[in-house]
Amino acid sequence: xxxxxxxxxxxxxxxxxxxxxxxxxxxxxxxxxxxxxxxxxxxxxxxxxxxxxxxxxxxxxxxxxxxxxxxxxxxxxxxxxxxxxxxxxxxxxxxxxxxxxxxxxxxxxxxxxxxxxxxxxxxxxxxxxxxxxxxxxxxxxxxxxxxxxxxx
Amino acid sequence: xxxxxxxxxxxxxxxxxxxxxxxxxxxxxxxxxxxxxxxxxxxxxxxxxxxxxxxxxxxxxxxxxxxxxxxxxxxxxxxxxxxxxxxxxxxxxxxxxxxxxxxxxxxxxxxxxxxxxxxxxxxxxxxxxxxxxxxxxxxxxxxxxxxxxxxxxxxxxxxxxxxxxxxxxxxxxxxxxxxxxxxxxxxxxx
Numbered sequence: 001x002x003x004x005x006x007x008x009x010x011x012x013x014x015x016x017x018x019x020x021x022x023x024x025x026x027x028x029x030x031x032x033x034x035x036x037x038x039x040x041x042x043x044x045x046x047x048x049x050x051x052x053x054x055x056x057x058x059x060x061x062x063x064x065x066x067x068x069x070x071x072x073x074x075x076x077x078x079x080x081x082x083x084x085x086x087x088x089x090x091x092x093x094x095x096x097x098x099x100x101x102x103x104x105x106x107x108x109x110x111x112x113x114x115x116x117x118x119x120x121x122x123x124x125x126x127x128x129x130x131x132x133x134x135x136x137x138x139x140x141x142x143x144x145x146x147x148x149x150x151x152x
Numbered sequence: 153x154x155x156x157x158x159x160x161x162x163x164x165x166x167x168x169x170x171x172x173x174x175x176x177x178x179x180x181x182x183x184x185x186x187x188x189x190x191x192x193x194x195x196x197x198x199x200x201x202x203x204x205x206x207x208x209x210x211x212x213x214x215x216x217x218x219x220x221x222x223x224x225x226x227x228x229x230x231x232x233x234x235x236x237x238x239x240x241x242x243x244x245x246x247x248x249x250x251x252x253x254x255x256x257x258x259x260x261x262x263x264x265x266x267x268x269x270x271x272x273x274x275x276x277x278x279x280x281x282x283x284x285x286x287x288x289x290x291x292x293x294x295x296x297x298x299x300x301x302x303x304x305x306x307x308x309x310x311x312x313x314x315x316x317x318x319x320x321x322x323x324x325x326x327x328x329x330x331x332x333x334x335x336x337x338x339x340x341x342x
Contacts, residue, residue: 001299001301001305001307001308001311005298005299005300005308006299008298008299009294009295009298009299012164012294012297012298013291013294015168016167016168016171016172016175016294017172017175018172019168019169019172020168020169020170020171020172020173020174020175020176021172021173021175021176021179022172023168023169023172023173024169024172024173024176024177024203024207025176027173027203027207028176028180028199028203031199031202031203035195040192040195043187043192047180047183050183051176051179051180055179140165143161143164143165143168144161147157147160147161147164148153148157148158148160148161149157150153
């Protein structure tokens with residue numbers, strides 16, 4: 001068992017936590033919205049805010065750090081498309097998701113629980129959910145790059 | 153781009169959805185338990201049953217099928233490879249546990265919680281503990297897939313087993329601690 005194997009295990013584990021958790025969060029959001037219960041939607045919003053900062057953000061940082069270690073330890077070149085596209089995609093999604101969407105979801109969830117639903121809040125939730133789904137697609141596209149490694 | 157690479161992407165994507173989703177259900181379960189809100193716990197129990205039947209079980213089946221096809225398609229791997237045997241045994245264990253017990257029990261506990269049954273609390277705690285043990289098995293599969301341990305490299309096998317035993321021990325300790333505590337009062341913070 002080499003250091004590379006360990007980094008790969010940790011890297012893949014962190015990806016599982018981040019993307020798999022994000023996917024499950026999307027499904028829970030659909031179910032909460034279908035329930036029509038504003039208290040449930042509010043609680044989910046607060047939970048998602050918590051998960052984003054305490055679970056997804058640390059996982060994304062571990063993905064990046066172990067990705068760097070894998071590139072260095074595995075003898076990959078930083079000019080490989082799957083490497084620099086992966087870094088670019090990670091940076092873009094992380095900045096947007098943790099810098100904006102996370103805070104908004106928590107805030108909207110709290111307002112919905114306190115004030116009840118409104119068309120304006122529902123529209124905001126819809127936009128945030130759509131953004132989160134786009135980020136998830138980008139992350140799965142990165143998984144595609146990592147597994148197929150085009151150009152190698 | 154080859155069939156192998158496409159299958160590998162699909163296999164990894166399904167594993168991500170299956171295992172990462174399972175972990176997320178655990179974390180939401182912790183949040184719901186801490187709230188002390190029976191309605192919230194009941195709703196989560198029913199959501200988990202819904203998601204397990206429509207997402208986790210199909211994803212695990214697709215991960216399995218694509219894994220089989222990967223081995224068939226590969227020039228390097230065979231069904232006799234130690235890490236593949238380990239992964240298949242672990243998969244069979246967790247798949248059967250999920251479909252025969254964890255999924256149905258989650259629905260039952262959700263209904264018991266909604267009815268205010270006194271058995272609901274301890275049953276929920278047991279379900280959470282067993283679900284977490286299941287997750288440890290899933291992570292052992294991830295370990296097998298990435299590290300590819302074999303019997304000739306005892307270190308890789310022992311590290312995996314040691315890690316799983318430590319995790320299982322911690323989970324059992326948490327379970328016993330939770331069983332000994334009174335149910336939490338509803339909390340504003342949750």
